[in-house]
Amino acid sequence: MRLLTSSIVGRVLCCKHTASAVSSLFRGNKRTQVCPSISQLVGLRLLFVLKQHRAEVSSWTVHPRKGVSAKKHEELVSSDQMSEFHRKCFASMRWYASEGMRGDDDVGSQSLHICSLCREGKVNEAYLIFKELRDRNQRVSTNAHDSLAFGLARLGQVKDAAQIFVELKASGGMYKETMYRKLIWNLSKAGYVEEASRFLDESRQLGLRLSMEGFTAYIECLVQVGQSNHAYAVYQKLKSSGRVPCVSILHHLVLGLSQNGESRKAFLLLQEIIERGAELCLLLFNAVIKGLTNEGHLEDALTLFEKMQMIKVQPDLITYNHIIHALGKGRNFSKALGFFAEMKAQGIHPNVHTYSVLVDVLGKNGLVTEAYEVWKEMRHDGVTPNLITYNTMFDALGRAGYVDAATLVLEEMTAENISPDMYTFSILIRNLGKARKLAGAKALFEKVMDKMGVVNVVTYTTMITVLCKAGEIDEAHEYFRKMISAGHVPNVVTFTALISGLCTAGMLDKGYALFQAMKDVECSPNFATYRTMARAYAEAGIEDRVNMLISEMRASGIEPDRFFYSSVLAGYKKSCKTDAACNLFERIRVEAIEIDTPLLNTMLGVLLGGGRTDDAYNCFQEMNRFGCTPDQQSYNIICYGLRNAGRLNDAHVIEEKRKLDIVKGWRHSSTL
Numbered sequence: 001m002r003l004l005t006s007s008i009v010g011r012v013l014c015c016k017h018t019a020s021a022v023s024s025l026f027r028g029n030k031r032t033q034v035c036p037s038i039s040q041l042v043g044l045r046l047l048f049v050l051k052q053h054r055a056e057v058s059s060w061t062v063h064p065r066k067g068v069s070a071k072k073h074e075e076l077v078s079s080d081q082m083s084e085f086h087r088k089c090f091a092s093m094r095w096y097a098s099e100g101m102r103g104d105d106d107v108g109s110q111s112l113h114i115c116s117l118c119r120e121g122k123v124n125e126a127y128l129i130f131k132e133l134r135d136r137n138q139r140v141s142t143n144a145h146d147s148l149a150f151g152l153a154r155l156g157q158v159k160d161a162a163q164i165f166v167e168l169k170a171s172g173g174m175y176k177e178t179m180y181r182k183l184i185w186n187l188s189k190a191g192y193v194e195e196a197s198r199f200l201d202e203s204r205q206l207g208l209r210l211s212m213e214g215f216t217a218y219i220e221c222l223v224q225v226g227q228s229n230h231a232y233a234v235y236q237k238l239k240s241s242g243r244v245p246c247v248s249i250l251h252h253l254v255l256g257l258s259q260n261g262e263s264r265k266a267f268l269l270l271q272e273i274i275e276r277g278a279e280l281c282l283l284l285f286n287a288v289i290k291g292l293t294n295e296g297h298l299e300d301a302l303t304l305f306e307k308m309q310m311i312k313v314q315p316d317l318i319t320y321n322h323i324i325h326a327l328g329k330g331r332n333f334s335k336a337l338g339f340f341a342e343m344k345a346q347g348i349h350p351n352v353h354t355y356s357v358l359v360d361v362l363g364k365n366g367l368v369t370e371a372y373e374v375w376k377e378m379r380h381d382g383v384t385p386n387l388i389t390y391n392t393m394f395d396a397l398g399r400a401g402y403v404d405a406a407t408l409v410l411e412e413m414t415a416e417n418i419s420p421d422m423y424t425f426s427i428l429i430r431n432l433g434k435a436r437k438l439a440g441a442k443a444l445f446e447k448v449m450d451k452m453g454v455v456n457v458v459t460y461t462t463m464i465t466v467l468c469k470a471g472e473i474d475e476a477h478e479y480f481r482k483m484i485s486a487g488h489v490p491n492v493v494t495f496t497a498l499i500s501g502l503c504t505a506g507m508l509d510k511g512y513a514l515f516q517a518m519k520d521v522e523c524s525p526n527f528a529t530y531r532t533m534a535r536a537y538a539e540a541g542i543e544d545r546v547n548m549l550i551s552e553m554r555a556s557g558i559e560p561d562r563f564f565y566s567s568v569l570a571g572y573k574k575s576c577k578t579d580a581a582c583n584l585f586e587r588i589r590v591e592a593i594e595i596d597t598p599l600l601n602t603m604l605g606v607l608l609g610g611g612r613t614d615d616a617y618n619c620f621q622e623m624n625r626f627g628c629t630p631d632q633q634s635y636n637i638i639c640y641g642l643r644n645a646g647r648l649n650d651a652h653v654i655e656e657k658r659k660l661d662i663v664k665g666w667r668h669s670s671t672l
Contacts, residue, residue, distance in 0.1 A: 111141035114148055123151035212246045219249050223256030231256060247278045254284050263291030267300060286318045293326035301326060321354050328361030356389040363396020371396045391423050398431025406431055422454055426462040433466030441466055461494040468501025476501055496529045503536035531564050538571025543580040566599040569606055578610025597628045601637055608641035616641055
């Protein structure tokens with residue numbers, strides 16, 4: 001209507017005092033498409049002006065959006081050359097704008113104002129104007145609804161945005177793909193998955209074809225909130241409908257699935273990206289390789305690594321770190337060191353993480369010399385170890401008993417101005433304990449005891465464990481009391497360590513009293529605690545207490561497994577309670593507990609130790625029936641027991657069987 005008014009003004013100004021032209025402008029002109037009532041209103045008013053020349057020209061100016069600038073209109077109104085006719089027309093249009101179109105023009109200008117505010121980011125201000133108009137039963141334009149709905153969605157005011165969109169649809173004619181696309185896109189970007197999903201389903205029911213941009217935003221949102229499998233289902237549904245998902249969708253899915261335990265699906269999607277000939281991103285390859293290695297699919301990761309090189313995607317430091325870490329965890333040390341050498345040959349400089357991983361995996365597997373060589377190479381290459389690297393090196397040296405070397409590394413660490421943390425000192429104290437250097441362990445503990453943030457429940461627990469293993473129960477108790485006095489609350493590991501020390505020292509009653517006390521302070525025993533107590537009672541030959549602990553353990557939601565039962569059977573062997581061990585083994589069979597070779601080896605020792613040679617021989621012969629294969633220890637136990645019982649012939653037969661098994665295994669491996 002505003003544009004129509006401007007058109008009328010322009011055409012009237014072009015007329016040369018011709019009343020007939022003015023009349024024809026409002027009489028039956030279909031191009032104006034003005035309703036009769038408005039045409040009659042404006043026409044009559046203008047005709048009245050032509051007949052009445054008494055009206056005075058006012059200072060009215062037309063709004064710039066009516067087609068002519070305000071300044072130009074003022075010039076026209078004040079011009080001496082302007083005819084009386086033109087002046088009267090301006091006055092009439094002023095009356096029409098102020099009286100005849102007051103309501104419509106107000107809503108229209110407010111609609112434009114709402115759109116403008118949304119573009120400027122002042123969405124809440126625009127929303128206030130919208131609500132005021134709605135309270136007056138005035139409906140703003142479609143564009144205003146549109147802008148406001150999407151602006152609110154971007155701000156996360158999803159409830160308000162959805163309500164405006166519903167009102168927009170209720171007005172009719174709003175079932176457009178663009179409307180749904182924008183709303184789904186904004187809801188997705190704001191992280192409102194459920195709402196975006198609802199509108200997506202609604203658009204499908206209406207038969208609308210959502211753009212690939214909308215699907216991309218929706219899938220990205222699902223991935224960001226950890227719903228990668230849902231996102232993958234949307235992708236599959238999109239493909240089944242005959243549409244080809246864009247590469248951006250594949251990118252989001254590859255990253256999401258790799259991080260959420262679905263790396264093999266991500267691997268297949270990455271293959272699809274490669275086959276499409278799309279631009280390849282190293283980030284995607286690294287994500288999939290990391291996912292595959294974390295999930296134990298090392299061979300797939302190595303295959304993808306080779307594929308990268310074939311298609312000219314150069315691995316970087318991150319790629320090599322993932323591969324080296326996975327090979328190390330898989331105990332494939334030679335290959336891990338091979339990749340380490342390869343990356344250096346490619347001009348890729350290992351970082352502190354690379355060296356830390358190698359030192360860790362080599363040290364934990366007893367290859368301390370190799371770990372130390374890597375350490376020296378790191379220093380030679382100018383890479384400064386961090387706290388994690390130092391702790392890893394301390395652990396490696398401690399496992400091998402190189403306490404003095406660990407002390408030298410500690411001095412080097414201090415020279416680098418790297419402050420040891422609680423784990424550093426816990427590792428050092430544990431290593432000193434293993435080396436039976438209790439005085440050194442206690443001296444180190446006392447030295448760091450008052451340092452802020454260094455001594456905590458972990459450090460105290462380590463010290464207590466070291467003392468208990470050395471049989472220094474009284475001192476362990478003293479540190480336990482110090483720990484509580486210092487405000488550190490003992491955890492289940494602390495209690496279990498002290499209980500184990502008491503039971504090992506023959507103080508079973510005190511151990512059980514502490515076991516009960518930990519429950520009183522709301523520290524629930526765990527699997528290790530129950531196993532410690534059950535084994536202690538088995539070693540004491542108290543079968544009733546063992547059974548009571550098993551029942552209590554199950555009541556607390558912890559199920560005994562083959563490791564638990566193997567430990568208890570070893571306890572019965574020590575106490576020579578063969579009948580109790582046989583009863584427990586029968587219980588294991590009835591309850592269908594998983595049985596493995598180490599458990600059967602323990603049972604063989606129990607039976608032979610109790611003089612039940614025939615039962616032990618039968619148990620050995622039936623190992624295959626339990627789904628277990630005798631190992632070297634199995635043969636050693638049974639042959640030793642048979643010889644001690646004077647059954648040399650049976651021992652010889654079993655020895656020959658072992659040799660045959662070795663030959664069969666060699667032939668099988670040669671065939672492969």
